[in-house]
Amino acid sequence: MSRMTTEQAIHQALAEEMQRDERVLLVGEGVATKRGDLVRNFGTARVRNTPLAEAIIAGTAVGAAASGLRPVIDLLFAPFLTYAMDALVNSAGKLRYLSGGQFEFPLVAMSMTGSGWCVGAQHNHNLEAMFAHAPGLKVVMPSTVADFKGLLKAAIRDDNPVLFFTDLALLHQEGEVPDVADHLVPLGQAAVRRVGADVTLVSYAKTVGVCLQAAEQLQAQGIAAEVIDLRTLKPLDEATVLRSLRKTGRLVAVTEASGLCGMAAELAALAVTRAFDALRAPVVRLTGPDAPGASSWVLEQAALPTAEAVVEAVQGMLGDAVVVREALATT
Amino acid sequence: MSAVGMTDALRRLEVMLLIRAYEEKLVEFQRGGAPGTCTSVGQEACAVGVVGALESRDRILTNHRSAGHLIARGADPGRLMAEVLGRVDGYCGGRSGSLHISAKELGVVLTSTIVGGELSMAPGVALAQKMGQGEPGGITAVFFGDGAACEGIFHEALNLAVQWQLPLLFVCENNDWQAFVHRRETMPDNAIADWAAGHGLPVVTVDGNDVEAVHAAAREAVAAIRADGRPHFLELVTYRLRGHFEPDDQAYVDADELARWQARDPLQGIADRLLAQGTLDAAGLAQLRDRVAARIEAAAHFAQASAWPDPRTLTHHVYVEQGARP
Ligand SMILES: Cc1ncc(C[n+]2csc(CCOP(=O)(O)OP(=O)(O)O)c2C)c(N)n1
Numbered sequence A: 001m002s003r004m005t006t007e008q009a010i011h012q013a014l015a016e017e018m019q020r021d022e023r024v025l026l027v028g029e030g031v032a033t034k035r036g037d038l039v040r041n042f043g044t045a046r047v048r049n050t051p052l053a054e055a056i057i058a059g060t061a062v063g064a065a066a067s068g069l070r071p072v073i074d075l076l077f078a079p080f081l082t083y084a085m086d087a088l089v090n091s092a093g094k095l096r097y098l099s100g101g102q103f104e105f106p107l108v109a110m111s112m113t114g115s116g117w118c119v120g121a122q123h124n125h126n127l128e129a130m131f132a133h134a135p136g137l138k139v140v141m142p143s144t145v146a147d148f149k150g151l152l153k154a155a156i157r158d159d160n161p162v163l164f165f166t167d168l169a170l171l172h173q174e175g176e177v178p179d180v181a182d183h184l185v186p187l188g189q190a191a192v193r194r195v196g197a198d199v200t201l202v203s204y205a206k207t208v209g210v211c212l213q214a215a216e217q218l219q220a221q222g223i224a225a226e227v228i229d230l231r232t233l234k235p236l237d238e239a240t241v242l243r244s245l246r247k248t249g250r251l252v253a254v255t256e257a258s259g260l261c262g263m264a265a266e267l268a269a270l271a272v273t274r275a276f277d278a279l280r281a282p283v284v285r286l287t288g289p290d291a292p293g294a295s296s297w298v299l300e301q302a303a304l305p306t307a308e309a310v311v312e313a314v315q316g317m318l319g320d321a322v323v324v325r326e327a328l329a330t331t
Numbered sequence B: 001m002s003a004v005g006m007t008d009a010l011r012r013l014e015v016m017l018l019i020r021a022y023e024e025k026l027v028e029f030q031r032g033g034a035p036g037t038c039t040s041v042g043q044e045a046c047a048v049g050v051v052g053a054l055e056s057r058d059r060i061l062t063n064h065r066s067a068g069h070l071i072a073r074g075a076d077p078g079r080l081m082a083e084v085l086g087r088v089d090g091y092c093g094g095r096s097g098s099l100h101i102s103a104k105e106l107g108v109v110l111t112s113t114i115v116g117g118e119l120s121m122a123p124g125v126a127l128a129q130k131m132g133q134g135e136p137g138g139i140t141a142v143f144f145g146d147g148a149a150c151e152g153i154f155h156e157a158l159n160l161a162v163q164w165q166l167p168l169l170f171v172c173e174n175n176d177w178q179a180f181v182h183r184r185e186t187m188p189d190n191a192i193a194d195w196a197a198g199h200g201l202p203v204v205t206v207d208g209n210d211v212e213a214v215h216a217a218a219r220e221a222v223a224a225i226r227a228d229g230r231p232h233f234l235e236l237v238t239y240r241l242r243g244h245f246e247p248d249d250q251a252y253v254d255a256d257e258l259a260r261w262q263a264r265d266p267l268q269g270i271a272d273r274l275l276a277q278g279t280l281d282a283a284g285l286a287q288l289r290d291r292v293a294a295r296i297e298a299a300a301h302f303a304q305a306s307a308w309p310d311p312r313t314l315t316h317h318v319y320v321e322q323g324a325r326p
């Protein structure tokens, strides 16, 4: 294992994949300024600064991907994706299908988002569910340092267009990354971060940490929470979530993104359509509000799901069961 | 030298000093843990020269590097700082922070930190003026950078403004930088003026570090727009003396180029000229600096004493309450 930050893990993944496959290129506003060593190792043809123009960055990536290259584009902050949305949603997501399967679009669109930086809603907007809603696109949003590396490498090798989201707050976290030559994490596989039989907490990205904190607090109260990190939002690993639900019968879905039509809604739908018989309590969603991200620190914090809120939700769901268990313990 | 006896040129110098002192205070705040900002250090002459040529009936759209435009328009530095710090007395109640400060009361509308956002909305603001909204004869000025000129929306806005004959002043502050990418990597050298001219509107390129030259060009353009109702374009050639967003060590900036532009600091330029003309003496300049410093200290105190917004107001202002207005 090697200890490194998310930022370093992302950089390693890019370097390794560029080394492995000369069709991989890195394109974006300032990528060559920021990643001088990649320019030195792979040349200016494969590491390109661009004009400030997201629509043509993404459009060029789509055209190049259909024509034999494997572009990785860095679109900086997630809200800037809306300029690139035509190329990603209408072209990359649809033209394989509309051409009757003639084309492939092996490209990765990276961007950062998430609260904690007081930069406001034009930099901080968790819009990953918008892309999950668009056919033809895959969506990845890791939480651990090892996953950032392994999932980015897998995304670059995937023959489909992949949106790769980085929560800014995780960029400087440190973690262990396996030293194996090729650390790959397959797309579409959730990870069970903590095993428990009483309740299932499902999340991704920064709020996985919130769920783990909550699980720790619940443990002290004798409640065993299972924590699932989705890692990939699409394709969604339904089997892992359902397996856990059949065991616990209780679901709390936690996202920083707003709730309406979001991943937490999707998880709730999964629970009631596919595990209704196993449910022992109504599903709870803890999400950000239907409001743009404010810059002010206190408002930004007020918008976030907290471990305390998760604990409270679980206590509410388990209310009676907890009382029974405590009664049993005292007799 | 009293405020009454001040010439317009001296007033412009004082506003430039105020913008500089304000942003230097923001840098100090950032070092103390406050959110970072995009400063306009080195570009004060652009803001002061153009905004001074506008009237209160005119509208301004700006972007992430807006402090100069706001202060030149008369924004209260205390309320601006409160906004940057996310406090309730800021112009946007702390929701904006530094990057999207609008102040409708000052005519600074629809500030966007999405590069090109201001360009996308400016034609609509000018269209409303042309169609009788607001005070008669008002025009719109939109400030944007050389980077924004790389976005497709730049061309869309210019074309529409020309076709619809909108009373719109395009002001490109060409500061050679687009975040961490130098302009030379993104476009041919004289591209901005050539592109604009290609859309068929009058284009003037001016030394953006010479406040008097900027002001004269802006007055002419504004007068022409009021007279003929058509869009005009100003390219102001300037330079970003500090980093893109605080903190920024500028390790990627060519030291010689930076030094060349530091030697052309717009504040020094106008101060030297006024001193040489005898409009100002050393004591007068010191007095101006003291007055500005006192305003900024008072502003900082005001901002730091301002309350945090109430978290219970988190979802206020997302939607208009239907029926709330008579
Ligand atoms: C659509 C979009 N893309 C990228 C960014 C990130 N960004 C913010 S400012 C900036 C540079 C803008 O350059 P320019 O238009 O020349 O203005 P300047 O910063 O030089 O004043 C970039 C890339 C953004 N805010 N919006």
Ligand SMILES: [Mg+2]
Residues within 6 Å of the ligand: B145, B146, B147, B173, B174, B175, B176, B177, B178, B179
């Ligand atoms: Mg610029």
